[in-house]
Amino acid sequence: MTLVESVLAGDRLALSRLLSRIENNSPEGRAALKELFPHTGKGHLIGVTGAPGTGKSSLVNQIARYYRQPRSGETPRRVAIVAVDPSSPFTGGAILGDRIRMRDLSGDPGVFIRSMASRGSLGGLAAATAGLVQAFDAAGFEVILIETVGAGQAEVDIARLAHTTLVVEAPGMGDDIQAIKAGILEIADVLVINKADRPGVENTERALRGMLDLAHPTRRVFRQNEHHLSPAEPEMELQEGNGFWQPPIQRTVSTEGTGIAEVVGLIERHKDHLLESGEWQRRERARLLSELQHHLQLLLFSRWRSGLSHDNFQSTLDAVFNHQLAPQEAAERLVYQS
Numbered sequence: 001m002t003l004v005e006s007v008l009a010g011d012r013l014a015l016s017r018l019l020s021r022i023e024n025n026s027p028e029g030r031a032a033l034k035e036l037f038p039h040t041g042k043g044h045l046i047g048v049t050g051a052p053g054t055g056k057s058s059l060v061n062q063i064a065r066y067y068r069q070p071r072s073g074e075t076p077r078r079v080a081i082v083a084v085d086p087s088s089p090f091t092g093g094a095i096l097g098d099r100i101r102m103r104d105l106s107g108d109p110g111v112f113i114r115s116m117a118s119r120g121s122l123g124g125l126a127a128a129t130a131g132l133v134q135a136f137d138a139a140g141f142e143v144i145l146i147e148t149v150g151a152g153q154a155e156v157d158i159a160r161l162a163h164t165t166l167v168v169e170a171p172g173m174g175d176d177i178q179a180i181k182a183g184i185l186e187i188a189d190v191l192v193i194n195k196a197d198r199p200g201v202e203n204t205e206r207a208l209r210g211m212l213d214l215a216h217p218t219r220r221v222f223r224q225n226e227h228h229l230s231p232a233e234p235e236m237e238l239q240e241g242n243g244f245w246q247p248p249i250q251r252t253v254s255t256e257g258t259g260i261a262e263v264v265g266l267i268e269r270h271k272d273h274l275l276e277s278g279e280w281q282r283r284e285r286a287r288l289l290s291e292l293q294h295h296l297q298l299l300l301f302s303r304w305r306s307g308l309s310h311d312n313f314q315s316t317l318d319a320v321f322n323h324q325l326a327p328q329e330a331a332e333r334l335v336y337q338s
């Protein structure tokens with residue numbers, strides 16, 4: 001059996017080996033991804049993002065456990081966790097901490113946890129994460145949780161991989177809402193206020209509601225009119241049917257498991273909403289388009305670069321350096337005249 005065949009047959013060791021090859025962007029890893037691709041497109045990709053220390057790993061651990069609990073008439077779904085941490089040298093301890101906190105899931109064959117340290121550029125990180133997620137999807141994991149530190153553009157790019165994005169806040173992390181600074185609030189499908197056992201939770205919730213109203217003014221209109229609208233008001237139903245999703249806010253205490261059933265309920269409701277509104281297909285298409293664009297850029301650049309003489313490039317760079325040639329003009333010459 002080839003490595004890919006073993007992965008498709010459910011071999012964990014083979015999967016682990018394949019994930020390393022993908023993470024290292026090795027030729028075998030790239031070849032395997034091509035073979036696996038027709039088997040992807042089934043998993044529910046759930047991004048969990050937020051500032052360090054808000055309790056993302058604890059929350060992810062609880063969500064995975066919840067999905068794994070046997071429920072009447074249902075086979076528990078298989079869960080994969082990808083923990084992305086692009087700041088490796090300083091957070092080696094935190095990664096170790098994650099491993100310890102996620103310990104209670106190990107030994108369950110329906111769960112696979114992968115911590116990824118930073119390798120190479122941040123753009124490479126997003127691509128490697130996409131590769132790992134595809135491998136899990138092809139291997140039959142129905143729920144794929146992707147934990148990222150909500151810190152910047154690369155993080156937002158990784159979060160965009162997901163069908164459903166949870167943004168995690170915690171009270172008492174300063175007066176600001178961390179997600180606003182990082183620009184990740186706008187991609188939130190579900191807002192989680194974790195550490196709801198801590199003081200200041202009301203302030204955090206009030207601040208989040210204020211931000212949501214600013215981001216989605218239509219919602220404010222609905223709230224102002226809410227005394228006149230019953231929940232079954234046709235106008236509201238029309239909005240829901242047209243793909244209107246109001247990001248709900250849910251409090252949790254991940255160390256105790258409080259609010260976890262509700263979070264999973266909201267994740268499932270969001271998935272139903274995506275499927276019913278056609279938004280699932282739209283997000284899939286947007287995600288695959290951005291992946292295609294990423295590969296096009298890489299390929300076109302390297303093909304162009306390999307056909308360019310070193311001397312030509314250096315003399316053009318010199319001309320830019322001497323202010324004889326504007327950078328944009330130089331680029332046009334290099335691309336169209338070489």
Ligand SMILES: Nc1nc2c(ncn2[C@@H]2O[C@H](COP(=O)(O)OP(=O)(O)O)[C@@H](O)[C@H]2O)c(=O)[nH]1
Nearest residue numbers: 052053054055056057058194195252253254255
């Ligand atoms: N009081 C309280 N502590 C929590 C809660 N959730 C997580 N923690 C603690 O917060 C710290 C950071 O949690 P972690 O899950 O590693 O956060 P991450 O950096 O966002 O992944 C750990 O010491 C957790 O035990 C919670 O709901 N309440």
Ligand SMILES: [Mg+2]
Nearest residue numbers: 056057098147
């Ligand atoms: Mg963590």
